[in-house]
Each structure stands twice: as structure tokens, then as C-alpha cells.
Amino acid sequence: MRPQRLQHPSPGGSLARLLLLLALPGAAQGSFEVSVSPEAAMVEHGGSVWINCSTTCQNPAANGSLETSLTKADSKRGPGWAAFLLVAITEWVSAPQCYFTCDGDTKVAAANISSYRVPERVVLEPLPEMELGRAYNLTCWVLNVAPVTHLTVTLRQGGRTLHMETFQNHTGIGPNDIPVTHEITPRRWDHGQEITCHAALDLMPHGPHFENSSSVVELQEAESLTAKIIAISAIATISATLLSILAWGLAQRDRSRRKARPEPGEATSSQANFEMAQASTEDAPEEGGSLNPAEDTSP
Numbered sequence: 001m002r003p004q005r006l007q008h009p010s011p012g013g014s015l016a017r018l019l020l021l022l023a024l025p026g027a028a029q030g031s032f033e034v035s036v037s038p039e040a041a042m043v044e045h046g047g048s049v050w051i052n053c054s055t056t057c058q059n060p061a062a063n064g065s066l067e068t069s070l071t072k073a074d075s076k077r078g079p080g081w082a083a084f085l086l087v088a089i090t091e092w093v094s095a096p097q098c099y100f101t102c103d104g105d106t107k108v109a110a111a112n113i114s115s116y117r118v119p120e121r122v123v124l125e126p127l128p129e130m131e132l133g134r135a136y137n138l139t140c141w142v143l144n145v146a147p148v149t150h151l152t153v154t155l156r157q158g159g160r161t162l163h164m165e166t167f168q169n170h171t172g173i174g175p176n177d178i179p180v181t182h183e184i185t186p187r188r189w190d191h192g193q194e195i196t197c198h199a200a201l202d203l204m205p206h207g208p209h210f211e212n213s214s215s216v217v218e219l220q221e222a223e224s225l226t227a228k229i230i231a232i233s234a235i236a237t238i239s240a241t242l243l244s245i246l247a248w249g250l251a252q253r254d255r256s257r258r259k260a261r262p263e264p265g266e267a268t269s270s271q272a273n274f275e276m277a278q279a280s281t282e283d284a285p286e287e288g289g290s291l292n293p294a295e296d297t298s299p
């Protein structure tokens, strides 16, 4: 039995190995590593971040650089490292690459930078007055949020979670308006309960955690038909009563005014004309069109 060998025995394999050694002289002269910190970053859209490239290369001539389409606003260097300030980050995902050349050999490490945007608004669509036992959709909109894959939307009634949704499989980068819908069938005891919509954008461990809530919407039970009829007749009754009281009050007022009035003969002509004009508008309906205020007061 032939001894097992790990190395490929064929002459072609040796050639390939030779070419590999020629192509990567650093590997032959003692290897070095290139790393980037942070490896992944979550930056607010339009924000900035320092990216630090470093190497284990011992050669002080090793010079690091960062290749990126993002704007570099500043840099710092030290032995075995170079840091770059990236600003005005408006790309939703980008992968700047750190290069170090050590004794003629170049190695690269990439960083993942994603930008995020906290929801601009969390809006719960207004609800109509609801009929008991009928199905309605609660709809919440989380507007202008990125990345959607890190979003969790929760619909709550009082302290209770009605519905929770995540979007790990959401495709497409950049901000989006996300609707979340949940069907409810209100019961009598739901009346007056508060509905809210919560959006959480969790960027941990590479970024912060945000929570936003919609304003509160109250479940309103529509009045039943019977309740409406009762309400309408109640209003009608009250109105009728008020009208009669008003009419009675007006009549009383006229009566007392006439009692306090001086004898017709004593009134000056201008006063009498004024009183007559006033009486004609007030008294016409109930006194059969009489224009003479003196008639009633005569004993």
C-alpha cells in the first residue's frame, strides 16, 4: 500500500505551486495580515465614520490605503495602520477596501458600511366607528425607513400585542414605506380601547436601537340602529320642550312689558311708533295680526 500524501504528486501540481509562490512572494518571505476596524458599521444616512486599516507587516515602509467611492475627509497614520474619515455617507451599502503593500506583496480587507434612516413617521390609519362582529383592517405605515431588514412593527391594543411583523427577507436596499395590516373583529368590551403601532429599528451590534410609536387611535363602537332611533327621538323631544318653553317665555315677557307700559295717551308719538313696530314683529303670529298694542291692556 502506497503511503498517503497530502501534496499532489503530478508535475502539473508542482508547477501550479511554483506559480503560486511567484505570484505571492509575501507568503514565501513570512506572511502578514491586513484587517479593518470596524468590519461592519451602521451609519446614519449622510453621517460619517472612521475606518482603521491595520497590518501585521513589520516593514515600516508598508503603506496603507483605502479604496472607496465614499468621500474621505481626513486621515491619520501610524506604524502599521492608517485610518480614514468617511463623510456624507449616502450610499445605502458600500464596501471600502483596505490595501497594504508589504515587501511588494499587497493584501486587502473590506469593511461593510450600511447607512440607516430612522422612520420619518409611524402612522396608524384612522378607523371608522365600528360595528360589533364585523371585520376591519388595522393598517400601520412606517414611512421612509432603512434598512427594512432590521425593522420590527408591532400593533398593540392596550398593553396587548395584536400583531408583530419582521422583514428579514425583504429584498431591495434603500428606504421604503412599509405597510402592516392586521384584521380585527371588535367586541363590545373593545370599545374605547387604545390601538398603537410601534416601529423598532434594531441595528445592533453595529449600530443603535430605535423605537418609534404612532399616535393613539381609539376603537369606537358605532351606535346600533336602535340606539340611533332612541337618540334621535330624545333629541326631538328635548327640542320640542325647549321650543315650548321659549314660546311661553316670550309670551310672558310681552305680557309683563305691556303691564309696565304707560297709558297710551301719555306716550309721545315717536315712542308709540317704536312700540308698535316692535309689537308687530313679536306679536303678529299669536295675536292674529293686531297692530294695536293698546287693545290688550284695556281693562
Ligand SMILES: *[C@@H]1O[C@H](CO)[C@@H](O)[C@H](O)[C@H]1NC(C)=O
Pocket (backbone or CB within 6 Å): 039, 040, 111, 112
Ligand atoms: C459584508 O457583506 C457581505 C454581503 O453583504 C457579507 O457576505 C459579509 O459577511 C459581510 N461582512 C461582514 C464582516 O459583516
Ligand SMILES: *[C@@H]1O[C@H](CO)[C@@H](O)[C@H](O)[C@H]1NC(C)=O
Pocket (backbone or CB within 6 Å): 052, 053, 054, 076, 078, 081, 082, 083
Ligand atoms: C488603528 O488601529 C491600530 C491598530 O489596531 C491602533 O494602534 C491605532 O491607534 C488605531 N488608530 C485609530 C485612529 O483609531
Ligand SMILES: *[C@@H]1O[C@H](CO)[C@@H](O)[C@H](O)[C@H]1NC(C)=O
Pocket (backbone or CB within 6 Å): 061, 063, 064, 065
Ligand atoms: C502612503 O500613501 C499615501 C497615498 O496613498 C501618500 O500620501 C503617503 O505619503 C504615503 N506614505 C508613505 C510613508 O509612503
Ligand SMILES: *[C@@H]1O[C@H](CO)[C@@H](O)[C@H](O)[C@H]1NC(C)=O
Pocket (backbone or CB within 6 Å): 118, 119, 120, 121, 122, 210, 211, 212, 213
Ligand atoms: C423616532 O425616534 C428617533 C430617535 O429615537 C427620532 O429621532 C425620530 O424623530 C422619531 N420619529 C418619529 C416619527 O417619532
Ligand SMILES: *[C@@H]1O[C@H](CO)[C@@H](O)[C@H](O)[C@H]1NC(C)=O
Pocket (backbone or CB within 6 Å): 135, 136, 137, 181, 183
Ligand atoms: C384586510 O386586508 C387583507 C389583506 O390586505 C385582505 O385580504 C382582507 O380582505 C382585508 N379585510 C378587510 C375586512 O378589509
Ligand SMILES: *[C@@H]1O[C@H](CO)[C@@H](O)[C@H](O)[C@H]1NC(C)=O
Pocket (backbone or CB within 6 Å): 166, 167, 168, 169
Ligand atoms: C425568510 O426566508 C427563509 C428561507 O428562505 C424562510 O425559512 C423564512 O421563513 C422566511 N422568513 C419570513 C419572515 O418570511
